[in-house]
Amino acid sequence: MSTSESDNEADLPEAKDRRHFLEKATCAVAGVGIVAAAWPFVSSMNPASNVLSKSTVEIDIGSIKTGEVKTVEWQSKPVFIFHRTPTQISAMQDSTGSEIDPQADDDRVLKPEWLVVIGLCTHLGCVPSKKQEGWFCPCHGSRYDNSGRILRSPAPKNLHLLPYQFLSADKLLLGKA
């Protein structure tokens, strides 16, 4: 396609610069195009809208007696709703948990008699089981107190909190503060 004359022309410095610029521009446009084309596929792996619609649930807590825990499902995760006794409340208010992740009990509850936490161990996500002094994780032996605060590793954090509000004295809305 080229004669020897235009070959020489193509070797001129400006021509080279232009060629390099064109190469880079082509790569950049192609790169953006590939990312844009990949996005729908990546995004399709995120939770679908029916999964997202599970994001809030209403829970009737009138039936939970003092000292009892009810486990409910929210966003496919277990949530512990714990109706604490006055002794448990005062014991928890007196401590800040352990030095692993210290936190005041007040910062973990809306009303002191109701503890609402996500029931997944912060280590690798097993469901801890209720014990007298709090929770015990069967998987690797983490312990939590009655405020869901971590007492013994390997778990690195207190049981996670979630947004919730009291719709009435015995109705909870999980998922929205």
Next chain:
Amino acid sequence: MSKVKKWVDQRFPLSSFIKHDLVEYPTPRNLSYWWNFGFLAGFVLILQLLTGIFLAMHYKPDALLAFDSVDHIMREVNYGWLIRYMHAVGASAFFAVIYIHMARTLYYGSYRAPRELMWWSGQALLLALMATAFMGYLLPWGQMSFWGAQVITGLFGTAPFFGDEIVIWLRGDFAVGDATLTRFFALHYLLPFLIVSIVVIHLIALHHVKSSNPSGINLSAKNNIPFHPYFTAKDLFGLGIFLIIYSYFVFFNPEFLILAENNIPANPLQTPSQIVPEWYFLPFYAILRSVPDLLGGVLAMGLSVMIFATLPFLDRSKIPGGAKYRPIYRVMFYIFVLDVIVLTYVGAQMPTEFWTLVGRIATLIYFLTFALLPFLSKYEEKKLRQKGLPEEIEELIRCEEQYGRGGKK
């Protein structure tokens, strides 16, 4: 017939391929039975592909149906029990064969030049195999399936900044659920094809550099013999032995490696009293649990799998041949194998203080073996050469220094 052959050969190098790469393919005549395991791995791969495809004809990747569809395969599908047990036992057999194959490579130093790319493609195969096995294990949708997937996908939550988002993206839900099951099924079906293509690369590299052999020295042409019939016969004999053991598990003890807990349908609200992965993941799981910090544990576990790739760099000895001719390396090899067995055992135990301690020591030894290898291999070489090696070996080392390994016959 010969007309057809001729017609094909003019268009595709079929006869010459069969001649060069199957029949006359030059193979060191001193290969021992340890060299059977590559062939066996290929055999198990085909077995898994075939049984898997037939299982997929009856399995339903839906959280509501999956558990029952496995039951349906076991009870109602003609020979469904056989196909499923072949596939389940096959997974374990695959790892057993691969681990022996790797141990052979370690013992004979077959990962050294010029076979680094074989070792690295093997590393890629190991990773793909692990991913495939992990995803396949979710499909029966039993308690262990579910909680194993929950724990392992949860590990990605330790990634900085986007940890939670990554976990949700991987699962397609806030916890392992229907979306996770469906995508794991799709990927469990996809990855074997990736494995097949890496195997092709592994084999092309093999046929370029040729098999290593117990002496560790590249043999001269007169010490090679044609692959067929010598090694076709040897491989088939090994296959017979393999099939006897495999059939024992399939027909007489199929549940031996299936945890009883996995016969209970998945329940997202209740964790089994102890979560144990399949035996082939236990050493790595033990390493994960041995590190007190979670992120550190995840990194250590990843490293413990990937670290094999560094061996061609870490082993700096110029002494040709395997562990047989390298006393220090040999001791390290046996300590390492023993250590992996200890880790496997620890991974299955409840994390009491005692087992945590044992796990930590074993983890330390695991990584120390790799960390010390560069120094010990150099030291060993120096010692051996001081003591005086046979002149042929010195000659060989000189050759290799000059031409690169395998450069000169």
